[in-house]
Amino acid sequence: MTLPTRNLQLALRRADFRSVPEMLDYAAQGQTGVTFYSVRGEILSALPWREIRERAQVTARRLIGAGFAPGERILVTADTWPGFFDAFFGAQYAGLLPVPVSVPVGIGGKDAYLDQLRRQLAASGAVAAIGIEDLAGFLADAAGQFPAVRLHGGMSVVDALPEKQVALRPLGPADLCYIQFSSGSTRHPHGVQITQAALMANLAGITGPAGLEVVPGDRAASWLPLYHDMGLIGFLMAPLSTQLSLDYLTPRDFARRPTQWLNLISKNRGTIAYSPSFGYDLATRRASNQPDDLDLSCWRHAGIGGDMIRPDVLDRFATTFEKSGFDRKAFIPSYGMAEVCLAITFSPHGTGVRTDTMTTDGGRRTRRFVLCGKVLPGHRLEVRDEAGQVLGEREVGRIFVAGPSVMPGYYGEPEASREVLVDGWLDTGDLGYTLDGEVVVTGRAKDLIIVNGRNIWPQDIEWAIETRRVVKNGDSVAFSVDGPDSEDGGERVVVAVLARVSGEEGRQTLASDVAQAVREAIAVDCDVVLVPPSMGLPTTSSGKLSRSRAKANYLAGLYAPPKGADKTAAA
Amino acid sequence: MRTAHQLTVENDGIADTLTLTRGISRAEVISEICAHLEPYQTGEKPITGETVIAKDLTIDSLAIMDMVMELEDRFDVSIPMSVIAEIHTVDQLADTIRDLRTQA
Numbered sequence: 001m002t003l004p005t006r007n008l009q010l011a012l013r014r015a016d017f018r019s020v021p022e023m024l025d026y027a028a029q030g031q032t033g034v035t036f037y038s039v040r041g042e043i044l045s046a047l048p049w050r051e052i053r054e055r056a057q058v059t060a061r062r063l064i065g066a067g068f069a070p071g072e073r074i075l076v077t078a079d080t081w082p083g084f085f086d087a088f089f090g091a092q093y094a095g096l097l098p099v100p101v102s103v104p105v106g107i108g109g110k111d112a113y114l115d116q117l118r119r120q121l122a123a124s125g126a127v128a129a130i131g132i133e134d135l136a137g138f139l140a141d142a143a144g145q146f147p148a149v150r151l152h153g154g155m156s157v158v159d160a161l162p163e164k165q166v167a168l169r170p171l172g173p174a175d176l177c178y179i180q181f182s183s184g185s186t187r188h189p190h191g192v193q194i195t196q197a198a199l200m201a202n203l204a205g206i207t208g209p210a211g212l213e214v215v216p217g218d219r220a221a222s223w224l225p226l227y228h229d230m231g232l233i234g235f236l237m238a239p240l241s242t243q244l245s246l247d248y249l250t251p252r253d254f255a256r257r258p259t260q261w262l263n264l265i266s267k268n269r270g271t272i273a274y275s276p277s278f279g280y281d282l283a284t285r286r287a288s289n290q291p292d293d294l295d296l297s298c299w300r301h302a303g304i305g306g307d308m309i310r311p312d313v314l315d316r317f318a319t320t321f322e323k324s325g326f327d328r329k330a331f332i333p334s335y336g337m338a339e340v341c342l343a344i345t346f347s348p349h350g351t352g353v354r355t356d357t358m359t360t361d362g363g364r365r366t367r368r369f370v371l372c373g374k375v376l377p378g379h380r381l382e383v384r385d386e387a388g389q390v391l392g393e394r395e396v397g398r399i400f401v402a403g404p405s406v407m408p409g410y411y412g413e414p415e416a417s418r419e420v421l422v423d424g425w426l427d428t429g430d431l432g433y434t435l436d437g438e439v440v441v442t443g444r445a446k447d448l449i450i451v452n453g454r455n456i457w458p459q460d461i462e463w464a465i466e467t468r469r470v471v472k473n474g475d476s477v478a479f480s481v482d483g484p485d486s487e488d489g490g491e492r493v494v495v496a497v498l499a500r501v502s503g504e505e506g507r508q509t510l511a512s513d514v515a516q517a518v519r520e521a522i523a524v525d526c527d528v529v530l531v532p533p534s535m536g537l538p539t540t541s542s543g544k545l546s547r548s549r550a551k552a553n554y555l556a557g558l559y560a561p562p563k564g565a566d567k568t569a570a571a
Numbered sequence: 572m573r574t575a576h577q578l579t580v581e582n583d584g585i586a587d588t589l590t591l592t593r594g595i596s597r598a599e600v601i602s603e604i605c606a607h608l609e610p611y612q613t614g615e616k617p618i619t620g621e622t623v624i625a626k627d628l629t630i631d632s633l634a635i636m637d638m639v640m641e642l643e644d645r646f647d648v649s650i651p652m653s654v655i656a657e658i659h660t661v662d663q664l665a666d667t668i669r670d671l672r673t674q675a
Contacts, residue, residue, distance in 0.1 A: 103652055107624060107635055107664070110656040134651045252652075256640045502614045533613070534627065 059090025077131030379403030
């Protein structure tokens with residue numbers, strides 16, 4: 001049974017609610033809902049919003065009956081499965097705060113995952129830890145050293161609680177909604193406090209005319225993980241706030257068969273779907289088994305967000321799927337982060353990917369960046385220099401945003417919150433510039449390398465090495481450390497490369513090739529450190545190379561310079 | 572983004588076209604795993620049952636997941652994520668696949 005795309009009786013309301021329980025109460029009056037699909041495209045379960053609400057209220061009565069107090073936190077593994085909905089929305093009706101966390105990925109990842117769970121339990125002060133049955137053992141392991149955790153296990157431990165006849169305690173407009181762990185912070189996780197009010201403001205922006213302008217007949221499809229803001233807010237909260245039907249594939253199944261995502265859009269006549277650039281790349285690379293009847297002409301908003309937007313990748317996707325009716329003007333480059341719930345800017349409808357070419361590095365190089373649109377109504381965006389002065393058009397600086405979507409701070413971390421929030425302005429930590437009122441993101445501020453007053457993008461260094469085919473894409477990472485004369489603010493460039501060579505001679509050749517490539521392309525000297533492939537280069541939880549973690553590893557002495565190198569790492 | 576680049580492209584439909592009997596020899600599973608891992612062999616050290624996949628080879632985590640998915644398709648099993656998280660060696664991976672096939 002496929003859930004209907006339109007509600008026949010219920011009028012579409014566009015995110016004009018005051019809380020998540022209010023949104024779900026309204027959507028439950030219609031026939032639309034959420035369908036979970038298998039990797040082969042079979043329906044695993046189809047839950048109308050009405051049923052999601054009923055199940056959530058049963059869960060809520062169980063949690064209240066078990067004695068959980070208002071405002072307590074419940075950690076829940078955010079796999080794409082109906083149990084996550086029971087836990088997440090159950091908490092909303094029970095006055096509790098869900099803390100969605102990721103599921104383990106990769107072989108041998110148990111210890112790292114348990115470590116992550118413990119850090120998240122500590123950071124959120126959670127009193128319960130629940131997930132899919134398969135993870136019950138891990139949750140028990142992690143919760144073992146937290147006496148505050150009174151309930152842990154698979155969703156069955158919640159279902160086993162008696163449903164008592166107690167009054168619901170729905171979270172209201174003045175309450176928090178949930179705690180969002182942002183990406184790239186496994187070591188010191190910061191839990192963003194998502195408030196009901198900020199979420200409602202952001203949803204109004206996402207679904208309104210400056211955002212995706214949701215209309216009756218829209219239908220969403222998603223493979224994005226629900227522990228990520230783009231998955232949870234973009235592809236659960238936003239469709240719920242507009243009573244859409246929604247079709248899900250798990251992230252794991254998307255990685256296995258990316259074309260299944262496109263099939264869902266085609267078969268259900270989906271109109272809204274998002275992915276970071278790499279998802280479009282993956283779908284393009286595996287397009288060989290593109291079904292003949294694939295029809296993507298229905299897809300009116302193909303959003304991109306979550307990583308640096310790569311116009312070349314999107315161009316290849318559009319060219320590949322044009323014959324299946326894909327319209328490249330459907331692309332909507334977007335910009336945002338968990339600290340503002342999700343979205344800050346959307347590029348205008350019907351324009352596709354537009355780029356601006358900037359001369360960087362004192363005129364030595366040109367780079368193409370994607371225009372991401374204007375800041376949402378009711379919000380402000382400024383680009384400032386290091387001294388805090390607002391910069392003019394096409395001047396690169398740090399991006400700051402203010403407005404009703406901005407978080408009140410990180411949960412239980414006033415100091416970390418003060419570092420990024422000043423006078424209502426959020427320091428996004430991103431670099432960029434404005435052009436005709438639109439924002440152009442160029443990179444992360446903290447990654448920027450400054451040598452002798454020259455701004456150097458680490459991406460440029462990595463790109464130089466890769467294009468000279470010294471090492472392959474993703475095998476090098478560049479960062480800077482304070483030079484020996486750190487009082488003059490001098491920085492030294494360090495490039496860490498994966499040494500996929502054997503023998504001392506091979507290693508030395510590689511190091512000198514890298515240094516040569518950087519010198520030739522960027523005209524800067526660098527120290528090269530070789531990293532054993534078994535150690536790998538650090539990545540963020542979303543799979544991007546983490547330059548800051550590479551730098552931390554380097555400073556901690558984890559990377560050794562090659563023997564006989566003319567320069568050695570500073571002691 | 573390193574993510575997509577390092578996932579190898581293979582025939583997605585392989586499980587649909589192969590018909591398999593449930594019983595399978597351990598050697599068969601190991602040889603299939605080794606075929607996947609060969610490109611990532613380092614130096615002269617041969618790949619054996621004791622090879623620690625994420626450590627002794629140059630394979631990255633995404634390519635490992637890709638391999639696991641292909642093995643799941645090839646042998647028509649689904650390895651629970653908690654079990655995957657506890658696998659380190661080629662032997663452990665082979666035993667897991669064989670056990671799942673026997674149970675199915």
